[in-house]
Amino acid sequence: MNCEKVRSRLSAYQDGELTVSQSRELERHLGACAACQSEWEGYQTLVAGLRRLTAPAPIPGFSSRVMASLRKQPEKRYRWLPSLAYSLALLLIFISGFMLEMSANGQRQIGTANGQAAAAPKTAMTFSAVLAENQGLGLLAIQDSTLELCSGGAHEK
Amino acid sequence: MASESLNDDEIITAVLDGRRDDFEILINRYSGKIIKFINSMIADRDEAQSIAQDVFIKIFQNLPYYKKQNNFSAFIFKIAKNMTLNWLNRQKRTVFFSRLLGQEFSQPPFRQAPVQPVDPEQAERDEKINQNLRSLPEEQRIALILKIYLEFSYKQIQEISGWSISKIETLISRAKSRLKKNIAMQEKNSDFVYHARKK
Numbered sequence: 001m002n003c004e005k006v007r008s009r010l011s012a013y014q015d016g017e018l019t020v021s022q023s024r025e026l027e028r029h030l031g032a033c034a035a036c037q038s039e040w041e042g043y044q045t046l047v048a049g050l051r052r053l054t055a056p057a058p059i060p061g062f063s064s065r066v067m068a069s070l071r072k073q074p075e076k077r078y079r080w081l082p083s084l085a086y087s088l089a090l091l092l093i094f095i096s097g098f099m100l101e102m103s104a105n106g107q108r109q110i111g112t113a114n115g116q117a118a119a120a121p122k123t124a125m126t127f128s129a130v131l132a133e134n135q136g137l138g139l140l141a142i143q144d145s146t147l148e149l150c151s152g153g154a155h156e157k
Numbered sequence: 158m159a160s161e162s163l164n165d166d167e168i169i170t171a172v173l174d175g176r177r178d179d180f181e182i183l184i185n186r187y188s189g190k191i192i193k194f195i196n197s198m199i200a201d202r203d204e205a206q207s208i209a210q211d212v213f214i215k216i217f218q219n220l221p222y223y224k225k226q227n228n229f230s231a232f233i234f235k236i237a238k239n240m241t242l243n244w245l246n247r248q249k250r251t252v253f254f255s256r257l258l259g260q261e262f263s264q265p266p267f268r269q270a271p272v273q274p275v276d277p278e279q280a281e282r283d284e285k286i287n288q289n290l291r292s293l294p295e296e297q298r299i300a301l302i303l304k305i306y307l308e309f310s311y312k313q314i315q316e317i318s319g320w321s322i323s324k325i326e327t328l329i330s331r332a333k334s335r336l337k338k339n340i341a342m343q344e345k346n347s348d349f350v351y352h353a354r355k356k
Contacts, residue, residue, distance in 0.1 A: 011330035015304055017311050046337050049286050050305045055193035056202040058209070063184040066213045070177065073214075 001029050006036050014043050165229035169220055184213055187230075190307055191237050197302045198241045199248075200291055208244055212237045231316035234307075238299060238317060245295070289339045296320075297332035304329050 001009075006029045012018050013026050030037050163171070165186075171179045191212055196205035216233050223232050290298065303309045303317060311325045318325070 008330070011333050012326050014333075015311070015329065017326065042337050042341075043333060046333060046340070047305060049282065049340075050290070050301075050336075053197075053283055053286060053306075055189075055196050055306070056205065058188040058192050059206055062188055062206065062210070063181050066184050066210050067178070067181050069210065069214055070180065070217055 001025050003029075003033060003036055006030070006033070007039055010036075010040055010043055014047060164227065166225040166227055169223060169225065169229065172217075173220060180217055183216075183229075187233055188213070191233065193306055194234065194237055194302060195241050197290070197306055198298065199245060200287065204244070208240060209237075212240050215240065228316060230309075231313055234303070234309075234317045242295065285340060285343060286336070289336050289343075292339070293332050293335060297328045297335070300325055300328040301332040 006026055009018060009022070009026055013023060018026065030040055163182075165183065168179050168182055172183075188209060192205050192209045195208050195212070196202055199205060199208070212233070215236050219232075219236065223229065290301075293301065299318065300314060300320075303314045304311075309317070311322050314320070314325050315322055320328070
């Protein structure tokens with residue numbers, strides 16, 4: 001290890017961040033090089049000076065003051081509720097969209113079938129129109145069967 | 158109190174389960190170090206206490222997001238570091254706009270802890286170190302404070318800052334070299350002035 005490399009590693013050595021073998025190599029160099037030894041002493045003096053600086057202790061009642069501030073805040077037990085509501089809303093929108101799409105597909109199919117039957121293509125029908133038509137057909141069927149029943153009954157009589 | 162012997166993660170579980178008062182144990186456990194860190198960064202002891210109070214409130218609010226891996230220390234110092242840097246940036250902006258408007262901005266006096274009576278030479282040396290520490294670039298100062306004052310390993314500093322180990326090593330090394338050089342230069346100058354006055 002040359003002087004340049006040793007000096008670049010002195011800080012990490014002081015911080016205890018070198019491996020055992022790196023530390024041993026550096027120590028060997030320090031034992032033999034007066035200039036690097038002097039540099040190392042400079043590091044030692046500096047860090048000793050830094051460590052000597054005093055820091056203020058927490059003021060008396062510091063923790064009580066923090067706790068008092070925390071008690072004033074509302075308990076956020078159900079902080080997951082807004083995200084749940086948001087997810088549910090999204091899910092609802094998705095399901096509605098899906099159902100609308102399904103009904104539109106159904107319409108198209110009915111429309112195509114009707115179109116084929118009447119030899120006039122229907123390209124678009126609303127859901128309510130299909131419903132009304134189906135209901136109408138159902139009613140007609142009911143009416144037909146009623147008539148049939150009525151007429152049948154009349155024949156019997 | 159039996160809960161005081163619990164480790165950080167156990168206390169956090171209790172707090173999240175509704176025993177909010179147990180959070181005070183964590184405050185007592187870490188307030189000294191947090192105030193030490195903030196004070197070293199901003200050099201204003203009253204403001205350091207006030208920021209520390211906000212830091213603990215923020216820690217409490219963020220407890221549900223803490224992943225229990227026994228690295229609570231890194232979690233809280235990350236919050237403390239960010240809040241302190243925010244404060245420093247706000248201060249810089251205030252100074253900038255005050256100067257822009259041509260107003261005199263009086264920087265708060267340097268309010269360190271009242272030190273124990275020491276010899277004036279020692280006090281002068283400490284003040285010199287403090288001033289030089291404050292003049293370091295922010296990242297160098299953070300890395301040095303976390304290492305020297307709070308005795309975190311490079312790995313722990315990495316967890317707090319998000320910097321790579323090699324960057325941390327470089328920052329600390331440069332900070333020490335810079336401090337050493339500046340202090341030596343100032344001592345040389347003061348010696349020169351002293352001898353000149355003597356003559």
